[in-house]
Amino acid sequence: MELRYLRYFVTLAEELNFSRAAARLHISQPPLTRQIQQLEDELGCRLFFRSTRGVELTEAGQSLLEDAHRILSLVGVAKERTSKTGRGQIGQLDVGIFGSAILCHIPRMLFQFRTLFPEVEITLYQQTKAEQIQALRERRLTIGFNRHVPVEPDIVIETVFFEPLVIALHSKHPLARHKSIRIAEIVNEPLILYPRTRPGFADDVMALFVKECAQPKIVQEVTDVVTSIALVSSGFGICVAPQAASNLKLPGVVYRPIKADPVPAIELACLYRREDESPILAAFLDVARKFRPSYGD
């Protein structure tokens, strides 16, 4: 059995006339006659009653017609689905995320991706670095986002962009009147530091102070940005955060850029399996690589 038989059969069943059906199939009439005969031989029953006025479906033919329509449409769907899957337009994208990136970059990236590939189902997982790497290896994750990722042979770490750091402080703080602030100006300020896990973002902040030959006065260590900014809002002290955090509006908290050249920035990297040839990953990376962060006021 071949689909050609079914296609010819369906056309003949529609035209009920060999010559017209053959014309529609862009073949001549004799081959069509023969193909239908062969189909009938294969099935062991007549599919059409022939007369000099045309043909008519037998009961077996009517039965086959229903099935043939089903089969041919399923073949069409399968072709389309396979092609789309091959182009990464259908499937599953599992994204591992972490703290501050979720505040603006990742959602924007995903939104852009979803617009281009609406049939890809996206699932987000809040995970730590280690969990992400583990999940990538076990193929539970397509891609992860993080910072300070240790080098692993089977994992590609690709910088998506560098994000400037800002200083979060209370609006009543004298420095809040400045448009931008130098690190040297805050070396003696009470500092809120995060995250607790090392190595991590906290090390970058510490490095800023070391560069100024200063020792930061850490008043509190917390696990995540949100808590950190909440403490700023309560007047605990100031905090150095990625610019994305400035989307987090809490009462009394203002964000000021750091005055330096170059402006201190931290890397946002994405991680994926080196041998992953998934078209969805490729498609997403395409979007991610073209992504340029933008921030609210």
Next chain:
Amino acid sequence: MELRYLRYFVTLAEELNFSRAAARLHISQPPLTRQIQQLEDELGCRLFFRSTRGVELTEAGQSLLEDAHRILSLVGVAKERTSKTGRGQIGQLDVGIFGSAILCHIPRMLFQFRTLFPEVEITLYQQTKAEQIQALRERRLTIGFNRHVPVEPDIVIETVFFEPLVIALHSKHPLARHKSIRIAEIVNEPLILYPRTRPGFADDVMALFVKECAQPKIVQEVTDVVTSIALVSSGFGICVAPQAASNLKLPGVVYRPIKADPVPAIELACLYRREDESPILAAFLDVARKFRPSYGD
């Protein structure tokens, strides 16, 4: 797209090795390689990752594999269903029946047919002669059973068998002591006659009396056998009925064969459309033609 591609694809997806898959398909390896390449070209995406250790399905391949299984199994089902329909093993059999034949012949015939063709759905319709012919023409009926059917050009009337007539009388009747009864012995008995519709079975009964140069004493005309036998049970009179009626046991009613040579009998005929080439009709006629009536004690 042809099914060959899908068959080759599925086999390769199972073996994940061109040479082994080709062996299983009884072809050599290069044609398989080419067919898979062509399939990939047609779909516009890779279906397998190749390496020197074998092949592996891509995501598109995995997607296609599911669809291919569905399609191939549907093709198998369709072939089977078409063949069965062609042989009359699947479908619908609409049977028109009438009065006394339903008492034993038709159910036995249908039972036999159902055993041979369990997938044919049978529907019964109680219909008059005229309704049966009408229904046959409109294809609402596959076959009808009746007696005294008028000849119609487009309807075949085929005698299934001849059924002997019996005399139904009350057990207290003096003739009940006889093992069999001659018509001459009942010419003066009060007679219950059915059906009312003419021409019909009643005419056959009348003919029996005419043959004896007698005029029957009709005490009651009724529409159907059951009523007729009920009247016999109540002592209204006697009744001539087809032997099938003797399956109808009512209090005080006994049935006696008619003593004559040949024993008077009436035809049971079946009716069907002359141009009906339905394999189910053919299959049922096969059963009906081989059918020989048998009666209870």
Next chain:
DNA sequence: ATCAATGATACCTAAAAAGTATGGATTGAT
């Protein structure tokens, strides 16, 4: 370094589909 296994390619053969010409049967119009 060598060998075995695997998929790819080049080239040829065989099978199958399509095309051309034509026949036979039936129907409808003249």
Next chain:
DNA sequence: ATCAATCCATACTTTTTAGGTATCATTGAT
């Protein structure tokens, strides 16, 4: 009644496509 038109079937040829053989390139294991 005849003839033309229509329709499906058949015989034969050409074209296309699948399949076969031989061989290569790559790679991973010994």
